[in-house]
Amino acid sequence: MDTKKMAIIATKGTLDWAYPPFILASTAAALGYEVQIFFTFYGLQLVRKDVSGLKVSPLGNPGMPMKMPFGPKWFKGINWNIPNAIQSLVPGYENVATSLMKMTIANCGVATISDLRSLCQEADVKFLACQMTVELFGFDHSDFIDGMDYVGAASFFEFAGETDICLFI
Amino acid sequence: MNFDKELDARGLNCPLPILRAKKSLAEVASGQVLKILSTDPGSVKDFAAFAKQTGNELLSTAEAGGEFTFYMKKK
Numbered sequence A: 001m002d003t004k005k006m007a008i009i010a011t012k013g014t015l016d017w018a019y020p021p022f023i024l025a026s027t028a029a030a031l032g033y034e035v036q037i038f039f040t041f042y043g044l045q046l047v048r049k050d051v052s053g054l055k056v057s058p059l060g061n062p063g064m065p066m067k068m069p070f071g072p073k074w075f076k077g078i079n080w081n082i083p084n085a086i087q088s089l090v091p092g093y094e095n096v097a098t099s100l101m102k103m104t105i106a107n108c109g110v111a112t113i114s115d116l117r118s119l120c121q122e123a124d125v126k127f128l129a130c131q132m133t134v135e136l137f138g139f140d141h142s143d144f145i146d147g148m149d150y151v152g153a154a155s156f157f158e159f160a161g162e163t164d165i166c167l168f169i
Numbered sequence B: 001m002n003f004d005k006e007l008d009a010r011g012l013n014c015p016l017p018i019l020r021a022k023k024s025l026a027e028v029a030s031g032q033v034l035k036i037l038s039t040d041p042g043s044v045k046d047f048a049a050f051a052k053q054t055g056n057e058l059l060s061t062a063e064a065g066g067e068f069t070f071y072m073k074k075k
Helices: A015-028 A040-045 A083-090 A093-107 A113-122 A133-134 A155-161 B015-024 B043-056
Strands: A005-010 A034-039 A126-130 A148-151 A165-168 B006-011 B033-038 B059-064 B067-073
Touching: A005 A015, A005 A040, A005 A126, A005 A155, A015 A034, A015 A093, A015 A113, A015 B006, A034 A040, A034 A155, A040 A083, A040 A113, A040 A126, A126 A133, A133 A148, A148 A155, A148 B033, A148 B043, B006 B015, B015 B033, B015 B043, B043 B059, B043 B067
Parallel strands: A005 A034, A005 A165, A034 A126, A126 A148, B006 B033
Antiparallel strands: B033 B067, B059 B067
């Protein structure tokens, strides 16, 4: 049986959107897929050496429940429906939301981004970075983790054209 | 049921139980049995799908008090 292949284009650079590419890539690798992730535009944030700066923003995101990760069950169940206009005025609102989400992630036994990323690398998931956006955003190759390939769209298609699954995230 | 290795994946959430199982299976020989404990309700369907796609055999699935026990035989 031929090895199945999956390619992912990772374009988002927030803590919440960091999960789908790494979860799908590590799981596919565990199922025996050969996997490549092409990080471009804001997705480059996901392959920086330090990912502790990844944040989640409830601002302009009506789909995000705002629940507290601590306290009694009835308290955790409350959805704090705070209007965007107020969120945008409170300094540090994003930082608070990010630390609450990190707490929720730990409480639920969900892996951290840096752990999932390491699991991907251990499973031979190949990471490609878009050289054009590296330059566009003023990054240096030393900003990123080891083992990256810096390529253009044509290199991505060389692999993507042969895949069974190709996702844009 | 007899088993050769045990994996405690309790408290872990998707996709960690699958990733740990894959790693543990790499440490046993073909035909040996891995016992997996999990508390993730999603893992019931996930281990069945994992077995189907990887060719490892899911010998049994059981649930008791919110805990799931799987026995998987390595291909």
